[in-house]
Amino acid sequence: MSDVSLERLETLYRVSQALASTLDLEAVLNTVLDQVIAVTKAERGFLMLGDQPQALRFQVARGIDQRLIDDAEFQVSRGILTRVAETAQPVVTSDAQHEDWLSGRESVMVLKLRSIMCAPLLLKGRMTGLVYVDNRMQAGIFQPADLELLQSVANTAAVAIENARLHEQALARARLERELEVAKQVQASLIPHSAPAVEGFELGALWRSAYEVAGDFYDFVARPNGEIGVVIGDVTDKGVPAAVFMALARTTLRASLASSAEAGACLRQANRLLCADAASGMFVTLFYLGLLPGSCRLLTVNAGHNPPLLLRGAEASVIRNSHPSLPLGIAEEADYVSVAVEVERGDVLLLYTDGVVDAENRQGEPFGIKRLQAALRQQGGLPAQAMCSALEQCVLDHAGGQPAFDDLTLVALRCVGP
Secondary structure, three states: OOHHHHHHHHHHHHHHHHHOOOOOHHHHHHHHHHHHHHHHOOOEEEEEEOOOHHHOEEEEEEEOOOOEOOOHHHOOOHHHHHHHHHHOOOEEEOOHHHOHHHOOOHHHHHHOOOEEEEEEEEEOOEEEEEEEEEEOOOOOOOOHHHHHHHHHHHHHHHHHHHHHHHHHHHHHHHHHHHHHHHHHHHHHHHOOOOOOOEOOEEEEEEEEOOOOOOOEEEEEEEOOOOOEEEEEEEEOOOHHHHHHHHHHHHHHHHHHHOOOOOHHHHHHHHHHHHHHHOOOOOOEEEEEEEEOOOOOEEEEEEEEOOOOEEEEOOEEEEOOOOOOEOOEOOOOOOOOOOEEEEOOOOOEEEEEOHHHHOOEOOOOOEOHHHHHHHHHHHHOOOOHHHHHHHHHHHHHHHHOOOOOOOOEEEEEEEEOOO
């Protein structure tokens, strides 16, 4: 092996060792350019990332003294960058001032560029960026052998950059997963862990998120007028945005229900507040059920939500509200009216969100309201909490292992008095 070949191998080994010393992407990019300038003895060096000519973005630009160069995009031969990006082949020129294909290039003339080399960063045959070096003072300092060395360094650098990029992505994913887990715990803390004891009623509830966080919620609110408010809500959209809006909606609703005004007026107040904050275009469907302890009389307000089911004896029917209104967060002038519902001892009322009836099996068939009614007839004799779990299992059995695409929430109420 010749002394020249041995020297190049030693150079590549040093470069590989330097690049292997860190997985920090910014540090790798800087190390790449430092090593390139060192092995080529170039006056200046530039490193760009991107897999298409129009997608190339300058990442690092510096001189032989390791001083950062500003305004990099105006300091290089765009003609050479374009050729290398389009062909994925390295280019060397001994004197750009006298190259016919570069003679009309303004950047070459204005900057008085002479010796230039540019090589693609290749990863499994795919271009991921470019490394460019030049010398504005001397012609002929770069030879074909130098270009071969630059391409070898560029190939090594492409692997190191990709590893650093993947490491950075893995760290970002891990950080996001940790943040989502914390968000899930915070959101879960907003959901009541158990249903309250209310004279004359038995309550149960269940909440399952389809993703890390949910847009569904339910709540129980003790009101100043002695009423126990039962709320179920479903935010349009999914994921983190829906979860944030869910927290806002729940907090706003609780604050509004702290008033002694009747439920419809409280929802009007909550709606005005949400409309003022709903710049994202989100809204929440909601059903409010007001329980009067020791009484079989209920007050209901439906804000664009699925109407509840009433199980009386062997019949499960849909309760249609005579004054349905818009979901909260759509129109400030929307009106919300309380409607009284009389229930009998033994009656069961079921509140639910879209995730229940929209759950699909492998054939794309939704669970639907008919199946929910049948399931309620079968499971309606169970205690309220066990009933919710049994109804969820009916939905899961129908889905047959298909992943849920929407949150699932159930609230069951049985009249046991007076």
